[in-house]
Amino acid sequence: MSSVRGEFSSRFGFIMAAAGSAVGLGNIWGFPTQTASNGGAAFVLMYLILAFCLAYPALMAELVIGRHGQANAVSSLQKLGNNPVQKKFAFFVGFGGIICAGLILSFYAIVAGWMLSATLEPVATTVGAAGAAQWLSEQSLVRDLSFTLIFVALTISIISKGVENGIEKWSKRLMPALLVILFSLIAYVLTQEGATTGLKAYLVPDFSSLLDPGLLVSALGQAFFSLSLGTSVMIIYGSYISKQENLVSLGAYVTLIDVFIAFVAGLLIIPAMYVAQAQGVEIFSSSGQLLSEDTLVFQVLPALFEGMGGVGVFVGFAFFALMSIAALTSSISMLEAPVSYAVEKFALARTQATWIIGGIIATVSVTIILNFSALFGLVVQLTTQFGQPLLGMLCCIFVGWIWHRKKLLSEIQEGHPEVASSVFWRIWPWYIRFVCPLAIALVFINSL
Template identity: 85%
Template sequence: MSSIRGEFSSRFGFIMAAAGSAVGLGNIWGFPTQTASNGGAAFVLVYLILAFCLAYPALMAELVIGRHGQANAVSSLQKLANSPLQKKFAFTVGFGGIICAGLILSFYAIVAGWMFSATVEPIAAVTGLVSTSTWLNTQSLPRDLIFTSLFIILTIAIISKGVENGIEKWSKRLMPALLSILALLIIYVMTQEGAMEGLKAYLVPDFNSLLDPQLLVSALGQAFFSLSLGTSVMIIYGSYISKKENLVSLGAYVTLIDVLIAFVAGLLIIPAMYVAQAQGVAIFSESGALLSEDTLVFQVLPALFTSMGDIGYFVGFAFFALMSIAALTSSISMLEAPVSYAVEKFALGRVQATWIIGGIISLVSFTIIFNFSALFGFVISLTTQFSQPLIGMLCCIFVGWIWHRNKLLAEIKNGHAEAESTLFWKVWPWYIKFVCPLAIAMVFIHSF
């Protein structure tokens, strides 16, 4: 099967691809924005707890389903079903995840288009193309349509190459570049006035806000969004993992890298906000609410870069190049979810399926652009705060209640022969059966 479907050629390749899916705008755009909007350090603390206590077990459930099924998300889930009703349930969960991935990519491509535009803008400014620089820096229908299209075409070009030559090859290149740029920018920002105040806001929590319903829902959604859970992505990536690999350690590596990058991204964005504030840029309203939540990095940071003088052009270019790379590592995984289903379900060629699915997602993106105020925030909330955690919860139910325990253990023992005697196996099966579904449900009930 792997010779037909493709397979990751190495452990490092899978970790970079899965981490690339996890480490995207959700970490570098979404996480700092959510942190600033939900009490700073309190949000960080809740996010870390939920990432390890709920997101990691759910990630393992999706990876195990995928490697066992060796197929697209719908087929992998249906292989676990024991009755016609369970097969219908499997289809609903798997196809729901695929639709969720497509919807996320539709708004993701718009934000990534902004990143592309912001990356090119300093080049235009340095070369004296003032009118072009202004156009690139101003939100408009032509700009958004052009750069959204460019981003989707680039994503299609990578996915059409397949697993090893597309997803794995580019993840290995993009992830190290992302980490290098991020580290250099943090070092620079930490030397600026106001950075220490931002660092305090980021690291010292207000414990009174820890149980705020909105904070809990936002943190849970962020944990699932950043790990690409509830989108069928990790089921697909799991299906490309060799039976010789240790899934337990692979899942732990991906979760650790994801959380680390999100945390480190916050070390850049939150102090940078306070540096900008120290230089006269308005960050918060009089009531303390964050201004320009969805477009934070496009309004606050360019003002900061401008205040740096000529070096600001280079810092701005490096930052938005970083954001563009982060967007691309995630978008290739989200497009893979519906493409793999189309290839296996309808016997389409990979290139043909990629362009068809990419075209459909482009139309959805354009619809959002033309109805931005009504649809952009709505699609983000629908997918990241509600659909992803709920679909992730249903995957946990599948593994915990439908998959026979002995068969589940047999799959995990592939590549990890001693799994039965480990703490993971003693805790995880009942944890995803009872704790994860109940905890996710309680967060939603509490929010209402």
Template identity: 80%
Template sequence: MSAVRGEFSSRFGFIMAAAGSAVGLGNIWGFPTQTASNGGAAFLVAYLVLAFCLAYPALMAELTIGRHGQANAVTSLRKISNDGWQKHFAFVVGFGGIICAGLILSFYAIVAGWMISATLEPVATLAGSQTASTWLSEQSLSRDLLFTAGFIILTVAIISKGVENGIEKWSKRLMPALLSILFALIIYVMMQDGAMTGLKAYLVPDFSSILDPELLVSALGQAFFSLSLGTSVMIIYGSYISKKENLVSLGAYVTLIDVFIAFVAGLLIIPAMYVAQAQGVEIFSATGELLSEDTLVFQVLPALFDGMGTIGLFVGFAFFALMSIAALTSSISMLEAPVSYAVERFSLNRLSATWLIGAIIAVVSFTIILNFGTLFGFVIALTTKFGQPLLGLMCCLFVGWIWYRNSLLTEIQQGCPEVANGIFWKIWPWYIKFICPIAIGLVFVSSLLG
């Protein structure tokens, strides 16, 4: 089946693709702003601990389901179901994840369109076209529709090429490019006045606040959602992994890269905030709270870039190019979830399925744009606050309570024969059965209350 469905050609290819899915706007912008809003370094410490203690076990559950099933999310979950009600439950979880991924992509494409527009704005300024620069920098219906459509077309073009020639090939290109731009920007920002103050706020923890329940729940949510869990994406990627690969180490590598890039993004964004503050840009309120957290990227950083003079145009171009690449590495995985289901369930060829689903997602995105005030926040809350926690919880229940333990062990042993004697197998089955569902449930309840 793998020859028909496609398969990652190398370990590096899978790691880049899975890390690319995990590394998106949430890591590059969401993690730093969460850190700035929740105690700085204390949030960082909590995030690092929870990413490895809870998010990694949940990631392993989804990858194992996918590789065992060697199919789309619905079929993979049904293969580990034992009777009728479990197979119905499998459809709800698998198809729910596919719908969730599609809805996330529908609003993600809008935000990614803003990023591309912001990338082109310095180019228009350097070219001397003030009209184009103004149009690119100000939100309008025509701009949003055009760049959203462009981003979806770009995502569709990559996914239509398949696993090896599409997802893997472009992940290998985009992830190194993302890292190169990220490190170049960090070096530049660190040389500016105010950067060391931001670095201290980021890296020196106040341990008195590290056990704050609100901080812990926020850190857990960030760790869980940054790995694309609860959207069927990692089940799909797991299904493209060779049976010869060691899932335990692959999952660890993906978690390490995801956490590393989130940490490195903090080294850019938080010092940049303090550099902007040193240049007179208002960052915090009188009570110390972060201002305009959701839209800070379009307010604070452009103001910082403007204060740099001509060089700020180049720095601004590099930053928003970075954000656009981060968006694309995540969007290709989100589109793959519904495409793989359509190809296998309805026997469509990949090219037709990709463009059809891309068109559907574009219609949803355009509907959100035309009803922005009502739908944009609603779709984000529906997917990230409700859909992902519930679906992630259900995947953990599948592995912990429905999948027979001996069958589960046999699947993991295919690429790691000695796993039964290691610390992973002594801890992980209990983690996935009890700790992860409770912790994810905590995040969900917190979302409901807050």
């Protein structure tokens, strides 16, 4: 039975919601393009290692904070503070994460709007609406504003329903749908000419480049960012977990699913790039650098789908529908972070708080669109390159240095009584205290 403030009704519901938050456009597209730009299989191998050596311990820190606090990110962190200075530090970390989540959603909604538009373009082509298809495929102020607002409205409609009837219910539907579409597309692309070359580039590492500093830092950053760390999202989701659940295994499941889908997405995108190359689409420059990294999904893949003939219309629809679903599973978690704070801090009704916060975020999105060249890249850089690493590092410091070890153990023992004798407890406390802050600081310093 859910509590008054809301609670996930099942382990499966939490895993799908948390994995949905982690699995977004960054995993479906960001991970493969990072792979293509950083040594292919060598990057994949280091990403897999670092996801479990860095991302999983940091994820556990945020989940433990949330379940212990049973409140929004700010209140959960402040409960760990022992004096006014620590409580002010807690407010900075928690509220900073909320602001970061809201700003990420403001630019994320724009990109997701492009995905929605690209999903409808093949439909318009199929029904013979040439004018509508052209409007949907060409970037314009009206198109971008329209689909950004539609996407924000979709996100608001899910979050306003609450934890069980909103986040959990739709995550259970969207995540399996995402997997079905993803595997169907992989099965098709792997039958095409050039796919074998792509698979080789993706799966056979060049071990000489494994310790390249640039590759290591990129893999470290991708592993950290892919789990939505540093945005208060996982603290919020942790607060909705029952005290009877085993946090250690739940965190491991979420990490496994996130890494699995990123890896599987690479099985689609990397071979698809080489299939497109075999069909005459230019993917790499003469020096071997990936072309159009930021917009490759809107340039190369439509050309690939067009080269498939009649079936390409349906494949294109399926792919961009997949991207839209991935975007929505992440956006609902980003909106939940500020909404939960508003509901608990100002005693607002959930529906009211959702529409107010959603309206503010939509206003920021519109402002970015109207000043796109000046603001879009700036907001992306401030949040993903500066905000997330810094706030994630501070969360690790909070758990490792401020929270008393015995109290931390007591919290994890709820739902996992034997954890004190486990390998996890022998390693994780000092790991989160020393290794994670140092590694995350490396990502932050590199972003400077």
